[in-house]
Amino acid sequence: MKTGEENPDMWELRLYVAGQTPKSITAFANLKKLCEEHLEGKYKIEVIDLLKNPQLAKGDQIFAIPTLVRKLPQPLKRVIGDLSNTERVLVGLDLRPLKE
């Protein structure tokens, strides 16, 4: 969790879901795939289930589900939806596609 401080290149991502819904599962799968492709070895994904921890929704200003939050590097970025459109997720996370 605290690896961000040790490794400045570390990406800290949070995926907010509400239970094991199809959308959440799709989103997690899409995220995993994307990270493997673009951020291999320098990312950390934390999945937060708001049904279990509803109080956490306020802190990260979550209203849509699923929401992906890029905690690190700064600035904070949010991507909502099941992350099915890879291009848009990359834009949203400020991750230029590696292959031009």
Add this chain to the structure above:
Amino acid sequence: MTKAKNNIKSLEGLPKCQTGIRGLDEITDGGIPKGRPTLVCGSAGCGKTLLAMEFLVRGAAQYNEPGVFMSFEESSEELTQNVASLGFDLNDLAARKKMYIDQVRIERSEIEETGEYDLEGLFIRLNHAIDSIGANRVVLDTIESLFGGLANEGILRAELRRLFRWLKEKGVTAIITGERGQNMLTRHGLEEYVSDCVILLDNRVEGQISTRRLRIVKYRGSAHGTNEYPFLIDEKGISVMPITSIGLQHDVSTERISSGIPRLDAMMDGEGYYRGSSILVSGTAGTGKTSIAAHFANAACSRGERCLYFAFEEAPSQITRNMRSIGIDLDPWIEQGLLNIYAVRPTIYGLEMHLVKMYKMVREFKPKVVIIDPVTNLIAIGSDTEVKSMLSRLIDFLKANQITAFFTNLSHGVSLEQTEFGISSLMDTWLLLRDIEIGGERNRGMYILKSRGMAHSNQIREFLLTDKGIDLVDVYTGPGGVLTGSARAAQEAQERAAELMRTEEIERRKRELDSKSKTLEAQITALRSELEAAQEEVNKLTQQEEIQEKAQAGVGAEMRRLRKADVSSADDVRYKK
């Protein structure tokens, strides 16, 4: 009326949630629908957020119903600051778990949308907030911000529908605010989802004066007022005034109260005005309307009654100073809290706002007497019909509460017996003050034009302002016509002189006759003494004759003696005697 309303309630079984906002619960016949969402819409700056916030604060403070405020626009710090000026301490309420403020910040630039999503996060947040304090009340202000933050309107609309259904299932009484749209009540058609109760707020500016108004657009399953009701936002929050004509069902009193001027009371059966009646004093400038009003206020306070004085022309200190000059000291009443002089320029608010303000003050101060001085100034800010409608509602309201209303009316020009907006028909007693110009003087005359339900004098009285208050004196009515002021005084002096002359004349004649009879008597005495003198003369002469005779007889005897005559001759003399 109330019975019918109760029937409706029991029939429909529609439970209501009291908002605690003054007036709103009356218009809605008990509050907004309990356990259902209510839409409050209106353009920017018309008080939506405040109404919603007051709903929560009142709920927490008065009904022990905690509330959740979900703000899509302002932060909780901003909200706290904004309503602190109204005496609402949100931090305290939050600390006591009576209030939960959650700001949902949606920045379009920070958000990227990819694929399918829903607003479950919002539901979870709201649910968590409601459960954490056991809230009964919820405010969503303004949920339409979501339309600005999210691109997929299809998802949004479906989710909103679900949200309102969810709120109902949750059983919370909710207020959802919405910005006024072009052709719709709200910009994004929220009224489509919230169909139980819709309240529209409005802030109109007419002639540079803005008036806030509230209207219940719809209220399913409940009777409600349909008019536009003006409302105030002041240091105590919102007050809506359900000001409609209450009708003519009010009880009337037979109690009489003094006008504060003994001679005026004398003109009205000797008892003064009826309690709870409406009194109008009209007159041109400087005829003493305010003085009569001040007497009435003074009389009310002397009886220990509270008096509320609306001054539209003078400052309170000016009124008290001026009244001191005619021997009325109002200051002690103000200090004792019996008299409240509320001075305000009529142009400061619209007519409806004035009415609302007056209602509010009457309700708070609970006076027995209300004075409006002058009512004419209100015409400057409204049309005739507006003024008349406002005054009739005000009078109805005051009468229903058995409050005696005293109005002064500044009339202009020739037609004194005509009020500008035809309010005379609303008045029970109408006193008219007029200038009477005679002999280069201007004097005040007063008469009772009408006074319903009592015998009253038909005479004109001269109206004097002395340093001991108002005095009414009889005017001179004689062969020379009606005279007042120094003309009256002169006429009276003239009459006194004539009277004096008459009595002097009689005296003189009396004296004349007296002396004449004295002369005559003197003459009688003189004649009598003349007569006595004459008699005395006669007596004297007789005596002399006797003496003479005697002497002659004596002489004869002597002569006879000397002549030695017969006795018979002597006898002859004796015989002769």
